[in-house]
Amino acid sequence: MTDRAPTPARAVANDDGRSPARELAQRMSGTVEVLLFWHSESDRVELAVRDLATGASFHIDVAPGNAIDAFYHPYAYAARRESSYRVVRPETTIVDG
Numbered sequence: 001m002t003d004r005a006p007t008p009a010r011a012v013a014n015d016d017g018r019s020p021a022r023e024l025a026q027r028m029s030g031t032v033e034v035l036l037f038w039h040s041e042s043d044r045v046e047l048a049v050r051d052l053a054t055g056a057s058f059h060i061d062v063a064p065g066n067a068i069d070a071f072y073h074p075y076a077y078a079a080r081r082e083s084s085y086r087v088v089r090p091e092t093t094i095v096d097g
Helices: 064-072 074-080
Strands: 021-029 032-039 044-051 057-062 086-088
Touching: 021 064, 032 064, 044 064, 044 074, 057 064, 057 074, 064 074
Parallel strands: none
Antiparallel strands: 021 032, 032 044, 044 057, 057 086
């Protein structure tokens, strides 16, 4: 068993460029990256999920009491809150060859 030092939390800029969000947790499952952020200015928690293979991703606000559950089960959590998240898909260019 290898001892690993905890990964330091990252701060990332908000979409609007205001105060940074603090990364609370990060994990990979295959090609899916799951991130949990805390936005200190608005005191909100955000879950971000991105499939590195396809580029598809979604972000969803999470109640602080549900943050860990959403982090470990992001698709189940998003399905329950279907109307409140946004899906981002990369643009696809079709080339007629």
